Amino acid sequence: MTQFRIGIDVGGTFTDLVAIDRDGATVFAKSPSTPADPSLGVLAGLEELAGRLGLGLRALLAGTERIVHGTTVATNALLERKGARVALLTTEGHRDVLEMREGLKDDRYDLRSPPPAPLVPRALRIGVRERLRADGSVAIPLDDASLDAAVARVRESGATSVAVCYLHAYRNPAHEIATVERLARDLPEVSVSRSSDVLPQIKEYERVSTTVVNAYVGPAVQRYLARLEHRLREGGLSGSLFIILSHGGMAPVEEAGRLAAATVLSGPAGGVAGARLCAAMLGIPDLIPFDVGGTSTDISLIVDGQAALSGARGLAGERIALRSLDIASVAAGGGSLASFADGRFQVGPESAGAVPGPACYGGGGTRPAVTDANLLLGYLDPATFLGGRKRLDQAAAEAAVDALAPRLGLSRDETALGIHRLINLRMADGIRLMTLRRGVDPRRFALLSFGGAAGLHAVAVARELEIPRVVVPTVASVLSAWGMLASDLRYEVSRTHVGESAAVDDEGLRAIFSDLEARAGARLREWTDAPPRIERSAEMRYGEQVFEIDVPLDDLAWDAPDLVARVHERFHARHEELFTYASRDQEVVFVNARVAAVGAVPAASLRPAEIPAAAPSPGERRIFLDGWRTVPVHRVEALVPGTTVAGPALFEAETTTVLAGEGDVVTVNRYGWLDIALRPGEGARGET
Structure with missing residues (x-):
């Protein structure tokens, strides 16, 4: 029987699922998230996925060798203060x-x-x-x-x-x-x-803080994972169930339950894993992953094909010092609510969430959300949302925006456009936090647009930041779930050794790392037969400093007679890279040694797009830019690789829509992805 690998990402509004068979054929589905019990949304999504494959749920699970899951249970417990x-x-x-x-x-x-x-x-x-x-x-x-x-x-x-x-x-x-x-x-x-x-x-x-967070979210995570695993096994799953951790690696259910605090960035970590795979497939080493969902925008950096890890992360005001991918979250998404209070027009951070959702979802929402504005601007087709499985309520969106417009002294169209532009600026500010405030020039990166809501905002955000290129994969709306299938098993151990690194000789340093490697490798072998790949790093600082920096040590010659001197030089170079200076005459303090044992698993892949027999003529729709105008509407799956399209234009897939601006050139690559070259010139202030 065909063996599937399934990635599942539970978001604030939708649960995304991706199934990939051994030949690389990819099928995906979306299901509304069920915050009260996320496992119900997972099972409903698996039913939808099975139907798309022409299978029953039991047959799908019986033919699945691995499920990789990103969970928001710990995140929500911490954000909502509903932990133990x-x-x-x-x-x-x-x-x-x-x-x-x-x-x-x-x-x-x-x-x-x-x-x-x-x-x-x-x-x-x-x-x-x-x-x-x-x-x-x-x-x-x-x-x-x-x-x-x-x-x-x-x-x-x-x-x-x-x-x-x-x-x-x-x-x-x-x-x-x-x-x-x-x-x-x-x-x-x-x-x-x-x-x-x-x-x-x-x-x-x-x-203390990290341990308390682990205790606070642990019971909820353990209950959820036990319930989910029971339902999956009962449904016929005989393969493995893994959970994505915040560092981007995956681990068995038992490990995720033990170290529940390591799951607080579980979903976004899958997106970064997917972005790394995209960078490799496209041959683009420097990417800004731009993930827009219903409640938030997650932003990270891929530099030279690698994502940064940090031990100085936090969530909801709590410090979580476990290693995690360096991801910034902005409260800006399709469900972000627009309001006018104290003379101030703002969009977000409050969100309509999955329940009741934006007004146009018909779930009882009455306040205008970003999705409502995009619908009224013509960017979304109410009849084809989610492949036609959910019809959007145009009248409800109009009523929500009309209630706000008089307070702003604007028309309905102007109010909707204002909501769209304001959320674009909030998203652009999130990218500035990850780039310009760290001394990184975003103009040398390409923007990788994914998440169900990203396509309508990515080009405008890139133009605001003078980013010249935007790439939208065909799996954009479920890329986090797809990326989870590119994750490896990972187990990390560390050891504190505070003291001048000069006081540690070469043999002493080798002994520290040798012990950690043995421990990490032994634990990984409990999870997989794959030979471990060892990653080494050290956290170091100058003697007068308070905070240390992470120094990768993977490519050092560990048998060299001058090992400590090489580690010193690696620290100086890393410090100079981060802060533009190094003080080679100062003492260097070695704080933590860290080792990760990584068990590689076969990565997800995509087959090149099947070339349609003949590309159908595009449709048309009136949309509001600086005024109403008619633009072509292309079906993404019908586009022939090599096709180029000049903007403005809309590109519709089942679960996402992409808006290209005036003068932008969209090329369809060999995978069927949209590769958008933004027109050169002025920034996008005041533009869509």
């Missing part, structure tokens, strides 16, 4: 680390902004008498009476999850392990996360 009731057990006298944070505010110049409310209230932050020194030696043994009292307080509090984080436990986890054993014995129904397992490295606040 968490208690924190920590070293006596240190329970306020979570509230003091690092002594800084997100906006240090806003004197009136209150500090974020910690995930664990003070009454549930419980000190335990014990103390380890910085080198891991015991200063105060773990006190049984104090631990007994702490466990009793947890029981009385009604906490359903516990974070255990003792001072310097990254050096010596013995006290944390003993505490977890006591909790497992006395409170077996309570979920437990310990810092020496979640993030065994230096920096107390980052370790």
Whole structure:
């Protein structure tokens, strides 16, 4: 039987699914997300996917060798503050680390902004008498009476999850392990996360915060994954189920449940994996992945074919120091709501979400969303949305925009165009955060447009930033799900070793990494028979600095007699690359060694587009640019590779629509993708 690989990305509005067979044939589907129980939307999407393949659901699952899934359960629990009731057990006298944070505010110049409310209230932050020194030696043994009292307080509090984080436990986890054993014995129904397992490295606040986030979202993630796996197995799945983690690698369900905090960027990570594959297929090393969905726009960078990883990420005001892909999210999507308040016209950050959705979805929404504006501007065909499976309600969109227009002193058309242009500017600002504010010139990149809502905005956003080229894959609306099938198994381990790197000799450095490689490789071999590929890096800084930088060490000659000197030079070069200077006469401090064991799996691929026997003549539609005009409407699947089309024009696929502007030239490449060369000249301010 044909063996399928299926990628599933649960978004805020739609659940995207992609099935690829061994010959590279690709079929995809969309299903409305079901926030109350995302697994229901997944099963409904699989039913739709099976129907498109001419199969029943059981036959599809029986013929599937691998499902790779991106989940938003942890993300939503954190954003909506709907996680577990968490208690924190920590070293006596240190329970306020979570509230003091690092002594800084997100906006240090806003004197009136209150500090974020910690995930664990003070009454549930419980000190335990014990103390380890910085080198891991015991200063105060773990006190049984104090631990007994702490466990009793947890029981009385009604906490359903516990974070255990003792001072310097990254050096010596013995006290944390003993505490977890006591909790497992006395409170077996309570979920437990310990810092020496979640993030065994230096920096107390980052370790506490990450462990607390893991405890906060862990129970919800574990329940969801258990429920999903049960339903899939019951439905006939005998193949593997993997979850995408924030670093872009995938892991078995058990690992994702253990390290739930590593799933907070699960969906967007699939998009970055897909973007890397696109870069390789197109031979374009520098891409800006531009992913627009119903509630947000996710932006990242592909430089020389690689995506950056960072350990300094956060979400909803919480620090999550696990390694993740460097992705910026902007609250701007098809469901972003337009409003006028306090004399200010704005679009977003509030979103209509999946329920009720934009007014035109007919789900009861009455406020104008970006999708409503795009419908009224003629960019969307109400009869062909989602391949005709969902007809958009033009009258409801008109009523929503008409309620806002008088407050702005504009006509319906002008209001809709204002919504469209304003969301474009918000999206462009998100790209500026990832590029210009980091000293990166976006004009040397191409923009990769994907996500169901991106096609109507990508060209205008690129023009605003003077980006000369936009690429829209045929799988654009489901590229995150498709990209998940290009992800590898990945397991990361780290070890803190603070000290001048000059004090570590070559053999000592090799020993540190050799130990990490053995641990990472052993864990990966539990998941796959594929031989592991080892990736090495170090987090280092100058002696006077507070924050370290990540230094890749993969291509070093590890057997060379001057290994430490080579690591020093690699750090100086990386520092100069990031900050334009290096201080080679300063001491260099080695903070964390890190190793990732990667198990490669066969990547997803696409066959070149099948050439249609004859391209049909395009249709026409009146759309509003600076006024109403008639433009051609092309069906993407009917375009012959090599075809060129001059804008303005619309390009419709089943699950996305692309708008090309005046003077832009659209070429259909060998895969059937749209490759758009923007007209040279002035920026797009005031243009669509």
